[in-house]
Amino acid sequence: MAANDHGFVVLIPARLASTRLPDKPLADIAGLPMVVRVAQRAAASGATRVVVAADDERITAACAARGVEALLTRQDHPSGSDRLAEACEKLGLPDDTIVVNVQGDEPLIDAGLIDAVAQTLAQRPDGDMSTAVHAIDNLAEFLNPNVVKAALDARGTALYFSRAPIPWWRDGWRDGTFKELPSPAPWRHIGIYGYRAGFVKQFPKLAPAPIETSEALEQLRALWHGHRIVVHVSDHAPGPGVDTPEDLERVRRLLAG
Secondary structure (H helix, E strand, O other): OOHHHHOOEEEEEEOOOOOOOOOHHHOEEOOEEHHHHHHHHHHOOOOOEEEEEEOOHHHHHHHHOOOOEEEEOOOOOOOHHHHHHHHHHHHOOOOOOEEEEOOOOOOOOOHHHHHHHHHHHHOOOOOOEEEEEEEOOOHHHHHOOOOOEEEEOOOOEEEEEEOOOOOOOHHHEEOOEEOOOOOOOOEEEEEEEEEEHHHHHHHHHOOOOHHHHHHOOOHHHHHHOOOOEEEEEEOOOOOOOOOOHHHHHHHHHHHHO
């Protein structure tokens, strides 16, 4: 199924409990709850349907009040992937439906990026998942373990994801650090994923991988089990996500401005 022939579905997992920012999906951003802002950005993409997969009735009620489709899922899911699997089952999505997982804390996400992730998977029948990267232009980002890096093959398929600086620039390592970025520029992973619905339903049943546990990166489970992740290379960095109260204020200022 080609995403441009039959469309694709955006699922937005939204969990009320957040350690750093309580009730995060409902945080007000210029008069709208954050999760509604995310859904509105997703609706501007080529998606035929946008659904919030929530763990609390307060989220589904906030969505319903603003015309956003939302689905109540279990509260005890260990990860967003498990929540997506339940949503795919409840929505009765055929296995070949392309599903794009947009994080519920990305109120500035570019609709074009959502389309690109869907199209990348549609054009690569050998891929089980798709995601996105952009070039790192800042040495601090390359060295930051909170910034996930990706290594790709010649066809744009992911070889590995890591919190470590990859690929390791052997000749650039001097006096215990890197002084500049390698060339060509390394890739920063953007946390958006495309899947076929059949794979979403399978994924939580795959055993967690040792590399996934070490790096705390769930996408490594797919690679470890031999599944391909195809990658869209974006020309620019995505808008800032919201993890902390400081992030929330920054996004509020950007939208107000």
